[in-house]
Every structure is written in C-alpha cells, then in structure tokens.
Amino acid sequence: MSKHRVSRRQFLNYTLTGVGGFMAAGILMPMLRFAVDPVLKATGKGDYIPTNQKIADITSEPVRVNFSYTQVDAWYESEITETAWVYKDDSGEIVALSPICTHLGCTVNWNGEPGHPDHFFCPCHYGLYTKDGVQVANTPPTRPLDLYPYTDKDGFLHLGKAKRREA
Numbered sequence: 001m002s003k004h005r006v007s008r009r010q011f012l013n014y015t016l017t018g019v020g021g022f023m024a025a026g027i028l029m030p031m032l033r034f035a036v037d038p039v040l041k042a043t044g045k046g047d048y049i050p051t052n053q054k055i056a057d058i059t060s061e062p063v064r065v066n067f068s069y070t071q072v073d074a075w076y077e078s079e080i081t082e083t084a085w086v087y088k089d090d091s092g093e094i095v096a097l098s099p100i101c102t103h104l105g106c107t108v109n110w111n112g113e114p115g116h117p118d119h120f121f122c123p124c125h126y127g128l129y130t131k132d133g134v135q136v137a138n139t140p141p142t143r144p145l146d147l148y149p150y151t152d153k154d155g156f157l158h159l160g161k162a163k164r165r166e167a
C-alpha cells in the first residue's frame with residue numbers, strides 16, 4: 001500500500017478545482033465560440049459570382065447585368081445586389097464596368113444623355129465616360145470606372161470584385 005495518502009482537505013481541493021474548471025469551461029467555450037466564429041467562417045470573398053448573362057448573348061452594345069450575393073459582416077448577413085455594364089470590345093474581349101461614378105458615387109447610365117451618344121453619363125454632376133469607361137476631360141470624374149474581372153463558367157458570365165483603375 002502507498003505511503004502517500006490523500007488527506008480529506010486535499011481531496012476536497014482536487015474535487016472543487018476539477019468541478020470548477022469543468023463549469024468554467026462550459027461557460028467560457030460558447031462565449032469564445034460566439035466571439036471567434038464569424039472570423040473563422042469562409043466569406044466567399046474573391047470568388048466569382050454567377051450572373052444570368054449568357055456569354056454568347058453579349059454584343060458590342062453595353063447591357064446592364066445584375067448579380068447578387070450574400071455579404072457576411074461579422075454576425076450580420078445581407079443580400080447585396082450589384083450591377084455591371086457589360087459588352088464586347090472591338091477585339092471580342094468582354095468588358096464589365098462598374099456603374100458607380102468615380103466622382104461622388106452616383107450611378108452612370110449608358111446613353112443617358114442625348115447630347116453625348118455612346119457615352120456613360122452620370123446625371124449628378126454631368127460626368128461623362130467613353131465606352132471603355134475612361135473619364136472625359138473637363139468633366140468631374142478624375143479616374144475611369146472600376147472594372148470587374150470576369151470568367152466564363154458553363155457559358156454564363158461570372159464576375160469578381162471590381163478593381164480600381166487609375167487615370
């Protein structure tokens with residue numbers, strides 16, 4: 001038989017420490033998970049978002065293409081809808097432009113101003129962009145419209161996160 005005997009006091013200390021630790025873990029673990037969980041979740045950022053625009057149907061005339069995705073902001077999820085102006089350039093390359101005016105963020109329209117056909121027009125301060133999204137000199141915008149990267153998946157246009165272009 002062992003000479004080392006556990007006293008009643010030691011036994012109570014071990015038992016209370018064990019039970020206390022177990023209860024503390026039970027309380028703290030859900031709180032820790034609640035705090036860290038959104039950070040660990042995959043956000044889908046950087047992915048290409050599907051649109052219902054068939055690649056084969058894209059012509060040289062810009063068309064408005066809407067697409068939606070779920071945005072996760074910490075614990076808050078929201079459905080975001082964005083728009084791109086999409087067309088094929090002279091070499092057959094797809095161009096997908098952001099409709100957000102680079103002056104102060106209004107929405108530009110293709111052929112929105114009868115006096116300037118074949119331009120993107122921003123009605124807020126009469127901003128003008130050429131078809132490739134480059135700002136027209138002496139109008140308020142100081143840089144081109146942002147450009148969406150794109151990919152073709154199963155014949156449908158998928159768009160990535162719009163990228164800023166410098167003047």
Ligand code: FES
Nearest residue numbers: 101103104122127
């Ligand atoms: S917001 Fe477009 S021109 Fe000012």
